[in-house]
Amino acid sequence: TLLSQGSGPYFYIPKLENHLEARLWNEVFVFAQEHLGLPKGTIKVTVLIETILAAFEMDEILFELRDHIVGLNCGRWDYIFSFIKKFRNKAEFMLPDRADVTMTRHFLQSYSLLLIKTCHRRGAYAMGGMAAQIPIRGDEEANAAAMEKVRADKEREASNGHDGTWVAHPGLVAIAKAEFDKYMPGINQLDVLRDDVSISADDLLKVPEGPITEKGLRQNLNVGIQYTAAWLAGLGCVPLNNLMEDAATAEISRAQLWQWRAHAAKLDDGRVLDDKLIRATMYEELSAISASSHDSLFDEAQLQAARDLFETLIFAPELSEFLTIPAYARLVAEPA
Structure with missing residues (x-):
């Protein structure tokens, strides 16, 4: 079994929008543990914060899953989709070209920083998001530009205080690891509390400027x-x-x-x-x-x-x- 091998039942929960859904998942985990005779807390879970509504309830989600949760993860692409979907009927919430909606934009940077601050205040890990670039064969210039985007993205995450990250291709692991090794010499950054960060609802809802082309x-x-x-x-x-x-x-x-x-x-x-x-x-x-x-x-x-x-x-x-x-x-x- 997983437990005998030093592992366990570990889950990622996507698409949560509020603490009530987190409460339901907690009830599922408690029932499963009791049914199988497992100690409370055997099941571990990371929640993807990938909806705009969940960004407003990160503390509550951590609380509801407190006996099982390991951390929160920035699900950046679904988060952008959720932002568009929830405000679809409001013209003032139209985003510019998708290529221009990057994690350096204020509303996404704010979401990332808030996740780090919230997690570390509660002793949970704050995972970064996935860089979508992949190695480009046969075009050294284009490949170098893509790899630089990955490096800059991981530098931003590591320097902000994230504890880990994702990449879209195994060939990019070394780039991500180098940036995290630079800013995170230990096994995590739970001591980076980001007390300097103050994020408001306006920050999370600030629509980036830019053209539609x-x-x-x-x-x-x-x-x-x-x-x-x-x-x-x-x-x-x-x-x-x-x-x-x-x-x-x-x-x-x-x-x-x-x-x-x-x-x-x-x-x-x-x-x-x-x-x-x-x-x-x-x-x-x-x-x-x-x-x-x-x-x-x-x-x-x-x-x-x-x-x-x-x-x-x-x-x-x-x-x-x-x-x-x-x-x-x-x-x-x-x-x-």
């Missing part, structure tokens, strides 16, 4: 359609355009497109993001994807199914909670 429109369409096609083909994490994309980044793409269209957002060149422009750009991107080498990820039928689904979701009168719910329905409906 044709490039950003195309990226959302390209990544969203390709990821959905790969998902329908059975892949959960997909390397696209030198980044490791997962459901969260596809959700950002979908939610941004829905919100931009719903509020008739303007590109930086003055064009309105209306149905005609979005559809025309979508079909151009679809043609480009079809002409590219994607056979290892999905076939043409899956690409067309992804386009149909993505288009339906973008132009729906209401934003679907998750991309994967209608996608699952399509998988179930397919003949065996």
